[in-house]
Amino acid sequence: MIALTLSEIAGVTGGSLRPGGGRDAASVVDGVVTTDSREITAGGIFVAKPGEVTDGHLFAPAAVDQGAALLIVERELDLPVAQVVVSDAVAALGALATLVVARVRALGRLKVVGITGSNGKTTTKNLLRAVLERVGPTVAPRASFNNEVGAPVTMLQLTEDTRFLVAEMGASGIGEIARLVRMARPDIGIVLKVGLAHAGEFGGIEGTVRAKTEMVTDLEPTDVAVLNADDPRVAGMAAHTRARVLWFGHGADAAVRATDVTVSAAGTGFTLHLASGQSRPVVFRVLGEHHVMNALAAAAAAEELGVPIDDIVSALESVQTAERGRMEVLGRADGVTVINDAYNASPDSMMAALKTLAQIARPGQRTIAVLGEMSELGEFSGEEHDRIGLLAVRLNIAQVVVVGRGARRMHISTINEGSWDGESAYVDTADEAFELVTATARPGDIVLVKSSNAAGLMALGDRLGESFS
Structure with missing residues (x-):
């Protein structure tokens, strides 16, 4: 995380600072921010999040033993460490992430890509990370850190040197993606597909459409909405954004598309066509024709960010597995x-x-x-x-x-x-x-x-x- 004073952290989270452990309002912290006490390193910040099964406050002593410099808690604890007491730890985590993204963006180098969809978010995130890491320092979530906790934890990994943030954004209800979009303020918003994943939680497919549309509704006219031209529900989102739309898909009308797709046990081959008119053959080792769409979305965003086609193809070909437990x-x-x-x-x-x-x-x-x-x-x-x-x-x-x-x-x-x-x-x-x-x-x-x-x-x-x- 970027360096912040305890006073700044208390202010942005709306919390009350309790100095301790030799640290006061002017003290600076810049360590890892996490809700998992096992991941704390010296100088880190532990966010004690109440959960459905257990309470993060119970693990605060372990976080202190691991070297936590600050606790963000919902009740003051009898521990020898500085604490910021807040009314809602998850909301405080989001507020802190919003500040950090804004501070790094103000330096003028950071570009943010948001990714959502019923399927393919994690694979697309991994592919895009593989591409962007070739041209600059990149932060992207591990596994499927895409909810109200995982997404801000990822955003808080930003430093002054970070050039790209890839933010995976999932949801189990209306308004959740909008909240994450307000934190990260993507320059590019990708919507992959709308399907029945989590449809029970959204009350049906139309609820899922409304939730995923939140990715593009707040984009600025200078931003880019990367949309799946092959999915009518995603294609309909073009009417709900002010951003420039960049289409990807298999059809000839898509600016970024794949042709000559072949599938075997060794992977998937296809020819990649970019919006610039350039094309290259790709030997894609990720198994399954459906992952070609994820590769197209990643390639579309990467070209928008100035990555040359040869680097895009080389990175795509270097990825062997979509993700642990995915094909x-x-x-x-x-x-x-x-x-x-x-x-x-x-x-x-x-x-x-x-x-x-x-x-x-x-x-x-x-x-x-x-x-x-x-x-x-x-x-x-x-x-x-x-x-x-x-x-x-x-x-x-x-x-x-x-x-x-x-x-x-x-x-x-x-x-x-x-x-x-x-x-x-x-x-x-x-x-x-x-x-x-x-x-x-x-x-x-x-x-x-x-x-x-x-x-x-x-x-x-x-x-x-x-x-x-």
């Missing part, structure tokens, strides 16, 4: 190949993963899909699980293993659609799935493991990958 290839090519895509799942990403599984299989190569629940779909849950079961049959997936009661309708749908004899199996637990797959898989098989994170199948994917390695 992550495990096992050996001469044995059973495991694709662990169980970090998260929505109907769109589940369909994309199954289509990829079918696409990359060579003639005669057996495909196995181990599928768990797609969470947060609300009233759409039943019909969407049915659709996935039907799709698995229509794609001729050789073996479906459905795990957990929340996903059981997928199993019923595969049976009803295909009248299979054992090609679809249902088990209650990941352990049962492991036993079934290891007992029946044979060299040359490709095994996809896909579910929402809440279903807990990512560990199963890792376990299968280790078993077949």
Whole structure:
């Protein structure tokens, strides 16, 4: 974080300063800011956030032991360290992030890219980071730090030297993306896709559209909205922004587009066409045709930021995995190949993963899909699980293993659609799935493991990958 006095921190957060640990209002701090006491280093700031399961205040002593210089708390603690007492720790975290971004932006070098969408945010963020790091100091979130806590924690990593901030922005309700946009004030806002991910929390697809539109509504006329031309719901956002619109997609009307797409177990090849008219072939090692759209979005933003096409292509080609647990290839090519895509799942990403599984299989190569629940779909849950079961049959997936009661309708749908004899199996637990797959898989098989994170199948994917390695 940039250097700030305790007085400045108290002022921007609306808190009351309690000096301590040899520090007073004029003392300066510039260490890491975190809500996780395990991540505190000497001189850092620990934000004691009350949670649904536990209370961050309970971990404040550990943060002090780790060398915290300041605590941001909702009640004063009997600890020998300076404290800023606030009414809402999460709001204070956001206010502090807003100040830091504004201070660094005022230096005249910082450019901010915001990314949202029902799917692909983390992959696009990783791709864009890989590109931008080649031309300047870049801050981007780890994993999926994209909510009211993770996003400001990322923003607080800025220093005076930072040239690019990539801010991933997720939401579980209306107004949350708008709040993050006000913190970061993106120069470029990317909207990838609007789908049924978290639709239950938004009250339906139209609520999801309204939430994602928040990415572009507050952009200035000098800013750029990078929009998916292939998604009608995203395309409609052009009417709600004052920013210049830059389209990406597969169609000829998109300024940034892909042609000549080929898919194999080694990755995805395509020709990248940029808005400038330049084009280059790309050997993209991230598995799955659906990730080409994420690469296009990253390339569009990078060109807007002045990155040469050769650097864009070189960076895209250097990325081997979208993210831990996202189309992550495990096992050996001469044995059973495991694709662990169980970090998260929505109907769109589940369909994309199954289509990829079918696409990359060579003639005669057996495909196995181990599928768990797609969470947060609300009233759409039943019909969407049915659709996935039907799709698995229509794609001729050789073996479906459905795990957990929340996903059981997928199993019923595969049976009803295909009248299979054992090609679809249902088990209650990941352990049962492991036993079934290891007992029946044979060299040359490709095994996809896909579910929402809440279903807990990512560990199963890792376990299968280790078993077949």
